[in-house]
Amino acid sequence: MTHHQYRAQGLAGNERRKLHCSHHRKPDNGGTRVEVWQIKGGVVSSSAASDSHALLSVRDLRTHFDVGGDAVKAVDGVSFDVHEGKALGIVGESGCGKTVLSRSIMGITTASNASTSGSVKYSGTELVGKGKRELRKFWGEEMAMVFQDPMTSLNPVVRIGRQLTEHLRAHKDLSKSEANDLAVQLLTWVRIPEPKERLSNFPHQMSGGMRQRVCIAIALACSPNLLFADEPTTALDVTVQHQILNLLAQQQQERQMGMVLVTHDLGVVATRTDDIAVMYAGKIVEKASTSALFSGMRHPYTQSLFWSIPKTSEPKHTRLSAIVGRPPNLAALPSGCSFADRCPYVQPICREVEPQLQTIDSHSFACHLPVGSSDAEAALSANISAGLPQSEGAATRREAHQGTFT
Amino acid sequence: MAGSGSAHLRNGGDIVIRVENLTVEFPAKGGNVVHAVSGISFDVRRGETLGLVGESGCGKSTTGKALLQLPAPTGGSVQLDGEELTQLSRTEMIARRTDIQMIFQDPISSLNPRRTIGKIVAEPLDVWGPTASDEQWALVASILDAVGIDPESAKYRRPHEYSGGQCQRISIARALVMEPKVIICDEPVSALDVSVQAQILNMLEDLKAKYGLTLVFIAHDLAVVKNISDRVAVMYLGKMCEISDSDDLYATPAHPYTQLLMDSHPEPNPEAVIDEMVVLGGEIPSPIFPPSGCRFRTRCEFADELCAHEEPQMSMISDGHYVACHHPLVEPVS
Ligand SMILES: Nc1ncnc2c1ncn2[C@@H]1O[C@H](COP(=O)(O)OP(=O)(O)OP(=O)(O)O)[C@@H](O)[C@H]1O
Numbered sequence A: 001m002t003h004h005q006y007r008a009q010g011l012a013g014n015e016r017r018k019l020h021c022s023h024h025r026k027p028d029n030g031g032t033r034v035e036v037w038q039i040k041g042g043v044v045s046s047s048a049a050s051d052s053h054a055l056l057s058v059r060d061l062r063t064h065f066d067v068g069g070d071a072v073k074a075v076d077g078v079s080f081d082v083h084e085g086k087a088l089g090i091v092g093e094s095g096c097g098k099t100v101l102s103r104s105i106m107g108i109t110t111a112s113n114a115s116t117s118g119s120v121k122y123s124g125t126e127l128v129g130k131g132k133r134e135l136r137k138f139w140g141e142e143m144a145m146v147f148q149d150p151m152t153s154l155n156p157v158v159r160i161g162r163q164l165t166e167h168l169r170a171h172k173d174l175s176k177s178e179a180n181d182l183a184v185q186l187l188t189w190v191r192i193p194e195p196k197e198r199l200s201n202f203p204h205q206m207s208g209g210m211r212q213r214v215c216i217a218i219a220l221a222c223s224p225n226l227l228f229a230d231e232p233t234t235a236l237d238v239t240v241q242h243q244i245l246n247l248l249a250q251q252q253q254e255r256q257m258g259m260v261l262v263t264h265d266l267g268v269v270a271t272r273t274d275d276i277a278v279m280y281a282g283k284i285v286e287k288a289s290t291s292a293l294f295s296g297m298r299h300p301y302t303q304s305l306f307w308s309i310p311k312t313s314e315p316k317h318t319r320l321s322a323i324v325g326r327p328p329n330l331a332a333l334p335s336g337c338s339f340a341d342r343c344p345y346v347q348p349i350c351r352e353v354e355p356q357l358q359t360i361d362s363h364s365f366a367c368h369l370p371v372g373s374s375d376a377e378a379a380l381s382a383n384i385s386a387g388l389p390q391s392e393g394a395a396t397r398r399e400a401h402q403g404t405f406t
Numbered sequence B: 001m002a003g004s005g006s007a008h009l010r011n012g013g014d015i016v017i018r019v020e021n022l023t024v025e026f027p028a029k030g031g032n033v034v035h036a037v038s039g040i041s042f043d044v045r046r047g048e049t050l051g052l053v054g055e056s057g058c059g060k061s062t063t064g065k066a067l068l069q070l071p072a073p074t075g076g077s078v079q080l081d082g083e084e085l086t087q088l089s090r091t092e093m094i095a096r097r098t099d100i101q102m103i104f105q106d107p108i109s110s111l112n113p114r115r116t117i118g119k120i121v122a123e124p125l126d127v128w129g130p131t132a133s134d135e136q137w138a139l140v141a142s143i144l145d146a147v148g149i150d151p152e153s154a155k156y157r158r159p160h161e162y163s164g165g166q167c168q169r170i171s172i173a174r175a176l177v178m179e180p181k182v183i184i185c186d187e188p189v190s191a192l193d194v195s196v197q198a199q200i201l202n203m204l205e206d207l208k209a210k211y212g213l214t215l216v217f218i219a220h221d222l223a224v225v226k227n228i229s230d231r232v233a234v235m236y237l238g239k240m241c242e243i244s245d246s247d248d249l250y251a252t253p254a255h256p257y258t259q260l261l262m263d264s265h266p267e268p269n270p271e272a273v274i275d276e277m278v279v280l281g282g283e284i285p286s287p288i289f290p291p292s293g294c295r296f297r298t299r300c301e302f303a304d305e306l307c308a309h310e311e312p313q314m315s316m317i318s319d320g321h322y323v324a325c326h327h328p329l330v331e332p333v334s
């Protein structure tokens, strides 16, 4: 799996050749590795035509994994746009498809049992259906990715300096010394102290936060127009997380770069993004500008996620409103709404009819009883009086906040 | 002896754990020493939850393990219900292990993959509890039930058949089966989703009430620690910076490091003010060669000569709120 990640980050030269040699390695599922980039006859509905002004326009994207004849619907009809200089946050629980989504967009398919359909337009160019060779032209210079674990994109036995300069020289026509100067400059950008000296470090000689900054330097090296950051700070201390998010935000603004910030933490995206898309079981269930989302969550899942987070503004021992149960099996989704078994508002219609994404004032949500509607209030009250286990958290919350839900 | 003082220690018969001047050192290359924990003191009352926070490498896990004498600390005292644990022989300590249990961050790898859940939870009983299998099972079943795992289906299933959150419930059950006085929770929710994290935190609160537990809760997430703890101790590079009732600590942080942690915490609020200037390194110094005086001085904006030469001692800010800093953000009572 690692070699895809190397290439995605645009690691180059020797690294790349070495990695190609590892192609014969057996993938995890035991089958032979065949890159499949299959296009199904997905229909993009007319109401959801690509936005020609967007830097990235994703329409009805689906990535399904074939597991013993069943389709694991990891990404199932996702659409969104990212504009120049803007940041989109993608939030959701573990396993909801965030990473598969980012990789599908970049075209880094990792598994032989994957098939992807739909449309991904980068500056108007369709990427779905392009071969690896063509896609590679986009990696590094157009789009780059920062992964959760810096060690998946750094080579442990090669000095940081060489990793940087080889990457630079693969993409730019630079002499060795020019590449070296640029590498120092990049490390300075990402605020690594004593950058000249650091070039001779191996990755293990740096702290986790520093390694992640090196990965960001590599990702930014060719000034990509679009950066995917997949949980770039999840493994780091809050202080380092804060620095790295600041750094990404600064670089993004300075370069007018588009950014997709993937995380499970609503706190991370709250102050760092222009828009937020909330994912559940392979689908976007709510999407809005960050301020609109936080001032009025419409989807019960978004609200439940928000409620379950402990907050420093609340007194100690505040009872948390936990979401009951776990996300559904992506290979056997229930009919109707896939959040139904965990939803405090659930009504019979939810299990019969799958809610479609609807948009009101640029705020989209897929729910029969959107939060804030009178139907939703009535449904919740009924569920609480009926003692439905999944409404317990909401009941606690209602009690604590005397009937208000902010 | 570099200690941060013990002015904050409390008296009274309901103290379950009392740690004084705890020091843990590890040998490092070239005859050097890793100063993992350097003279910290704290106490925990019966039924109380003490939170330990601080950045990676500050010595939280080392402190937790030192309570269990794993390994025995280099110096200082650890008392459990008035009994000095550092003086016990190995066999005596093993006998006391039932009183202090520890649960870890990675729930899946801390459970033996080849054994059934029934066996994993009953395991400690083979040595310490009832050995008759029907008696064991009755106890195990009641505890699995208390942590929200269906006993009948768990009896013959193995860890890989459970999610991370469920495995964490199982490791909590395994700790509870010994009826310990104290449970040390080392980042028990750090690897879990916020939704599962909330389930586990609520459950710990319920179990604490049901079994009269005393908890030491280690985490790096400030909001999690505040939610579960009665009192919170902030650690930095093997030292204790500040200790206080948790509501007080968050309302009036007195140590510049506590303030830094709070400013860095990502609140789920788009209106939260973020200090955009913080992009500089601020790397934690090596615990092999910690800075002289105050160990935080290399990152502290208030550091001066005094901080470089003299180690700050714990002093009182208000009732139950103590800080070790020469220039605290809140003036101490003199
Ligand atoms: N090769 C594969 N074959 C079958 N299922 C797969 C494969 N790769 C991923 N999946 C499944 O796709 C789903 C989405 O996974 P993904 O890694 O995108 O989740 P995520 O949202 O990034 O979660 P996390 O927060 O844990 O990183 C998961 O249920 C995962 O098990």
Ligand SMILES: Nc1ncnc2c1ncn2[C@@H]1O[C@H](COP(=O)(O)OP(=O)(O)OP(=O)(O)O)[C@@H](O)[C@H]1O
Pocket (backbone or CB within 6 Å): B026, B027, B034, B035, B036, B054, B055, B056, B057, B058, B059, B060, B061, B062, B063, B220, B287
């Ligand atoms: N067995 C050991 N030998 C040598 N050094 C050790 C040993 N155990 C811990 N250390 C060092 O002691 C210091 C404290 O480590 P500890 O694991 O207690 O930190 P922590 O606060 O739990 O960090 P984290 O949040 O990363 O778990 C670190 O510098 C660590 O490298």
Ligand code: SF4
Pocket (backbone or CB within 6 Å): A299, A300, A301, A337, A338, A339, A340, A341, A343, A344, A345, A346, A347, A350, A355, A366, A367, A368, A369, A370
């Ligand atoms: S459609 Fe029904 S079950 Fe689904 S989120 Fe809305 S109210 Fe809940």
Ligand code: SF4
Pocket (backbone or CB within 6 Å): B255, B256, B257, B294, B295, B296, B297, B298, B300, B301, B302, B303, B304, B307, B312, B324, B325, B326, B327, B328
């Ligand atoms: S003011 Fe001095 S003593 Fe206080 S934290 Fe800063 S460096 Fe340490």
Ligand SMILES: [Mg+2]
Pocket (backbone or CB within 6 Å): A098, A099, A100, A230
């Ligand atoms: Mg992921």
Ligand SMILES: [Mg+2]
Pocket (backbone or CB within 6 Å): B060, B061, B062, B186
């Ligand atoms: Mg630890």
